[in-house]
Structure formats: C-alpha cells, structure tokens
Amino acid sequence: MKRTLVFLAAALFSLPAAAAAQSAACGACPAVINPATTDWYVDPVGGLDQDPNVTPGAGSKSMPFFRLSWAVCYADDNDRIFLLPGIYSPTLNGESYPIQFGSTCSMLNIQVIGVAGAASTILDGENTVTSASGILRFRLMGTGGRLSGVTVRDYAGTLAAIRLGSTTAGFETHDVEIENCVIENSAAWGIGTFGPSGALGPLKFHDNLFVNCATDGMWLSSLDGTGGGVIFNNTVVGCNNGIRLQGGSWTLMNNNLTSNAACGVFDFCDPTATACASDAGTGCPLTFALTNDYNNAFGNTAANIQGFAAGPNGLSVDPLYVSPGTGNYHLQATSPLIDAGTTALPPQNETDGDRDPRALDGDGNFSAIPDIGYDEVAKYTFVLSSGAIKQGSTASFALGGPVGGIGNLFLSCSSGNLQLPICGNVLLGLIDPCFSSFGTAVSGGPPLVVGPIPVTPVLTGLFIHTQAVVVDVSGATITGCQTTNLLSNQL
Ligand SMILES: [Ca+2]
Ligand SMILES: [Ca+2]
Numbered sequence: 001m002k003r004t005l006v007f008l009a010a011a012l013f014s015l016p017a018a019a020a021a022q023s024a025a026c027g028a029c030p031a032v033i034n035p036a037t038t039d040w041y042v043d044p045v046g047g048l049d050q051d052p053n054v055t056p057g058a059g060s061k062s063m064p065f066f067r068l069s070w071a072v073c074y075a076d077d078n079d080r081i082f083l084l085p086g087i088y089s090p091t092l093n094g095e096s097y098p099i100q101f102g103s104t105c106s107m108l109n110i111q112v113i114g115v116a117g118a119a120s121t122i123l124d125g126e127n128t129v130t131s132a133s134g135i136l137r138f139r140l141m142g143t144g145g146r147l148s149g150v151t152v153r154d155y156a157g158t159l160a161a162i163r164l165g166s167t168t169a170g171f172e173t174h175d176v177e178i179e180n181c182v183i184e185n186s187a188a189w190g191i192g193t194f195g196p197s198g199a200l201g202p203l204k205f206h207d208n209l210f211v212n213c214a215t216d217g218m219w220l221s222s223l224d225g226t227g228g229g230v231i232f233n234n235t236v237v238g239c240n241n242g243i244r245l246q247g248g249s250w251t252l253m254n255n256n257l258t259s260n261a262a263c264g265v266f267d268f269c270d271p272t273a274t275a276c277a278s279d280a281g282t283g284c285p286l287t288f289a290l291t292n293d294y295n296n297a298f299g300n301t302a303a304n305i306q307g308f309a310a311g312p313n314g315l316s317v318d319p320l321y322v323s324p325g326t327g328n329y330h331l332q333a334t335s336p337l338i339d340a341g342t343t344a345l346p347p348q349n350e351t352d353g354d355r356d357p358r359a360l361d362g363d364g365n366f367s368a369i370p371d372i373g374y375d376e377v378a379k380y381t382f383v384l385s386s387g388a389i390k391q392g393s394t395a396s397f398a399l400g401g402p403v404g405g406i407g408n409l410f411l412s413c414s415s416g417n418l419q420l421p422i423c424g425n426v427l428l429g430l431i432d433p434c435f436s437s438f439g440t441a442v443s444g445g446p447p448l449v450v451g452p453i454p455v456t457p458v459l460t461g462l463f464i465h466t467q468a469v470v471v472d473v474s475g476a477t478i479t480g481c482q483t484t485n486l487l488s489n490q491l
C-alpha cells in the first residue's frame, strides 16, 4: 500500500501576476533512471521553471517549479510531484496539456498530489484542450501511478479528461490509482480506460466526484477482457451515464450514481441497453466479470442499473445532498447513505474526497461504517482557528460537534493509517512520530491550544499533521470514540 500524504489546509488562493514561464522544451530522458524517490514541488502562482541540472535545488520545496508540465520533464520512477494550490491552465501559468505520465520516459509509480486537495488545486483545460490524450494520461511507463487531490475540469475533446491506456500495444497502463479528485465539465468522458489496462495490477478509482461529463463519468472498458479494477466510493452526478462497463473484471462498491441523463451504471454488452448507449451490444460479447453491491443509483432518467442486478445491499434513494444547485454534493446529516456502505474497503481507501478519514461513525451509534459516495460525514469537525501549524508557532484548534465529547489532540510528522479500536481511522504516523503532543478539551468548549511547536532539525522539511480523537463519556464511562478530519502544515 502506498503511503498517503494527507493535507487539508483550507487554502484560499489568489493569482497575482504570474511569474514568467520558461519556454524551453523538455530535454531527453535521463540516461540513468534513478529508482529513489525524489520529491518535486510546483507552485503555479510563485514558482519558476528552471533546470535542476543547471540550478541546483530547482523544483525543491524552497524553489518550486511553475508548471506541472515542467516538473514532468524531470520526474522519473518512484518520484512524487506535489502541487501547491492554484489554477494550472494554458492561459494562467502556461500549462501545456495533455500531460502524459510514462509516454516517452519511464515514470513508474509516479505520484501527483494536490497538497491542499481538489477544492483549491485545479487542472483547467479551459474548454480549449481537445487532445485525444485528454488533459492527463497515464501510459505503460506510468504504471503504478497515483493521482490525488486535484480537480480536472473543462476538457473539450472527444475522449476522456483523464485517459488510461489504449487498444494499441504499449499504450495500456496498469495499477493506476485516482483518488480524492473532482472531474467536472468534460465534453466527453471523465475517466476512460482502454485496451487491457489493469491486467497487470488493478486500476483503483475511489473517493472521486464526477460532475457534468457529457458522455459517461467513467468508461470502464477492457476490450480483451484481461483488465479491470476496483471502483469504490465515487459519486457521479449530472453526466450522460454514470458508469459504462465494457468487458474486463470490475468490483463496484459504495458508489453513488444520481441524476444522470441516461443510466446510472450499465453493461454496454447488454444488447437491450440502447437507452444508455445507442450502439450498446456492438462488438460484444466480451469477457466480463462484475462484483457489485452497496451502490446507490437514484434518479437516473433511463435506468438506474441496466444489464445486471443491484447487490442485496444496493440502494435507490435520494442522497439528500447539501446543496446540489450550487454544486455541493456533500451529504446532509440525515442522508440515508451515511453508514450504509460496505466495511470491506480496500487498503488504499483511507480518506474521502475531502480527505476526511474513512470510516467515521456518522449516525452516532459508535459503529464506524463507510458512507456511500465520495463524502464521509464527520460527526465532529476539526479546524485551525488561529495560528499556524509550523515550527515555533502556537496553533489553536476548534472542535465542532455534539457537546459532551472530550477531545484529544495528536500531532505527528508523518502520515499513516492506523485503526484505533472503537475510534476509527487515525491518519497520523503514530507508530513513528517525530513529534507528538496531547491535550484535552470539551467539544463546544474552549479551543485546543498547542505550542509553541518546537523548532528542531527533526521537523525541518517535514509536514506536521494534526488530528483529534474525541471520546464520548457518560458519567465516568467511555461510551464511544470518534476521529476527526486531518489538518496539516508547514507548506
Ligand atoms: Ca526517481
Ligand atoms: Ca460513516
């Protein structure tokens, strides 16, 4: 399992006059692939594209690049590219789409991570990117890739905003994970998989929100039947179809498919599925295997599910979104999707689309069960109310939620994924903390205050993560425990 770096800074960003983009093209692939993990940073507001072979330190946290497409010139196997908040677009920072991972140079296991999450890290095609390779594409030498915490929007072409694979040999890709992303306003598909992609390691799409894709949110195909993947906890709303399945081996769990113009989810090789796709059944049958349960399909015009039956725990209910008219597809506290998913999450499903931990007890019965869809509802909220999570700073944190709980605050300098009994998912690296602290407060009461956080070489260059664990008490008896969302620092 890949380690997940989780950052939930509620970063508001602005776009002052952009630093000048460099116009030089990428050089040749490195003569020798460095299997070590190199971390690259990109800041589309204040970064500068320089050649790290000429300017030592270029692309580091203190000297970030300006464009993702520049970082891709230097990344190789096992590297991580951290994207700071902002809009990455052709007109604003000179971004050049499509960006392909593993097209001409080896980028096995490349990770691209929006450090502040999808709400403030925008890869914008500006409705001018029409390439058949989409806005982003993973290819064979990008096998093992991971994309986390970005919005990919406004693709104007006829394929997919995020394209994986091809029926042309050498273009397929495997073992790619896409998580915590928003894919919206695509003129065609949101994510499209093609050829035998996934045959050498399943594709993993989870905790993503798809909105307004003119064809399907996800086109999951494996035309030779050898590919496939695990598709968990996605929400697809307002597309033509939610999910199109076309051969291969797929597991669909905890997905939420609503208000799509044709079908929620369908088997393209069902020849009667013409209300979902007019050419359904052509080029079929294909080898196809499906595990399907705990999905919600509701309010899709032609059919909620076409070509197979919902599992015994499948639902067709109104999710009760917070404000769908304004694009807020989080769940109200009374949503029937809360605590309605399968508990059998794959190990990579650590957080929801907001990077709230999965699973949380959303209905207050002390049983932490995943919600259906991309949002996990938190009973307690955890926000930075003053200060900063940085060395030498004092920070105050506010706990929101039912009055009566006792909050314990934890800090550490690495991310982990630890299941505490009763409490649920703690995302801190508690097993190898470089620094930790502890405090108590009553929820609804005074803020939790930590600091000053020591200035120590141990902390320099590392992220500090904070998360609260809230214990419910009745008299002198602990009756329950909840983890909150995670906050991070030091960028
Ligand atoms: Ca490397
Ligand atoms: Ca839950």
Ligand SMILES: [Ca+2]
Pocket: 352, 353, 354, 356, 375, 376, 377, 378
């Ligand atoms: Ca959430």
